[in-house]
Amino acid sequence: MPSEQSRLPGDASGAHASLPCRPLPESTLRRVASEALLRVATTPSTRAGRIPRPAPKEVARLCAALLEPGAMAGQTAIEDLLAAGIGRSTLMLGHLPEAARRLGEMWERDEVSFIQVGQAVGRLQRLMRVLRAPGEGRTPHAGRRALFATMPGETHTLGVIIAADACRERGWAVDLSLGEDRQVLLDEIANNAYPLLGLSVGSARTCAALADLLPDLRAAAPQTPFLLAGSFVATSPWRVRSLPVDGWAKDATEALSEMARLVEVNRAG
Missing domain, CATH: 3.40.50.280 (Cobalamin-binding domain)
Structure with missing residues (x-):
């Protein structure tokens, strides 16, 4: 897991080489970070098809929960949405990707720190795994x-x-x-x-x-x-x-x- 300071900006071979530590320009860091946030939150299904539009207040509530310490607040928010009749596929294809985009926008506006966004992305990724139906998406090799x-x-x-x-x-x-x-x-x-x-x-x-x-x-x-x-x-x-x-x-x-x-x-x- 290389540090963000160990990779040249825009170098596609960075995942396969050892590079000297050097600071990234702020503009590059923000661009790469935004792209990473979207990749983490985007499933193959969302890339291929239309993304359902979740209610803004639901996304805002989910973002607030993802920014809470630990995993329980986000889990509770998802359970509340499921209890309200919102399907798993709608949450997977609409709410979670939209929450990731909203978090990225909040960071761009300096409303939250990058460490807060990073923690939220980790919590969001776990929720994606919980919500994903068996057999959906890329299947990891046994034990991986x-x-x-x-x-x-x-x-x-x-x-x-x-x-x-x-x-x-x-x-x-x-x-x-x-x-x-x-x-x-x-x-x-x-x-x-x-x-x-x-x-x-x-x-x-x-x-x-x-x-x-x-x-x-x-x-x-x-x-x-x-x-x-x-x-x-x-x-x-x-x-x-x-x-x-x-x-x-x-x-x-x-x-x-x-x-x-x-x-x-x-x-x-």
């Missing part, structure tokens, strides 16, 4: 399911969103936990049997926070292999090799290879 997470309070989340999108295109089912509170992340991994946890490390500060968090993560998911990725793995490998994880990846190519290896080893083990 993962949670990609950044550390509590982390603000560099764009790279993880893009990496998750790329992995989904390669047959993985990926959930996101972006800068969520410590207990929210622990509950997420404890309550879901993820075959893999991908942890993004973009700085020495993040590395130190992860070292403190790892014992609790291990206790919450003792059978789950942990993969470390991000720009700090590429630039300071000697700093992360001492961490008790199961694999490391300095770029997206290595990450995809390690993800497959760790899941297979864990399954065989």
Whole structure:
């Protein structure tokens, strides 16, 4: 899960190369972020057909719920809409993509921070998975399911969103936990049997926070292999090799290879 600072703007090969850290221009960051938000929230069905128009007040209520800490507020909002007679397909094709667009607009107007939008996208993506009917959309290969997470309070989340999108295109089912509170992340991994946890490390500060968090993560998911990725793995490998994880990846190519290896080893083990 490369950091947003590890990829050249507009470079389609960025998912397959290790690039030096460099700041992205603000205009480029906003453009790429907006595109990533739309990709995360758009299903193959919405690309192919007409998108139902949800009521603005319903979308506003859903956005407010997605901005609440944790996953429960968004889940409750969806349950309320279902109880009101709105079908799953309408929510999938109308409400959730429209909520993603609305969140992007709110960020463009500086009404919310990007970390808030990133967290909301992670919650929205989980709701999409819950609502999707069996057999709809791209089917992941057996066992290819993962949670990609950044550390509590982390603000560099764009790279993880893009990496998750790329992995989904390669047959993985990926959930996101972006800068969520410590207990929210622990509950997420404890309550879901993820075959893999991908942890993004973009700085020495993040590395130190992860070292403190790892014992609790291990206790919450003792059978789950942990993969470390991000720009700090590429630039300071000697700093992360001492961490008790199961694999490391300095770029997206290595990450995809390690993800497959760790899941297979864990399954065989």
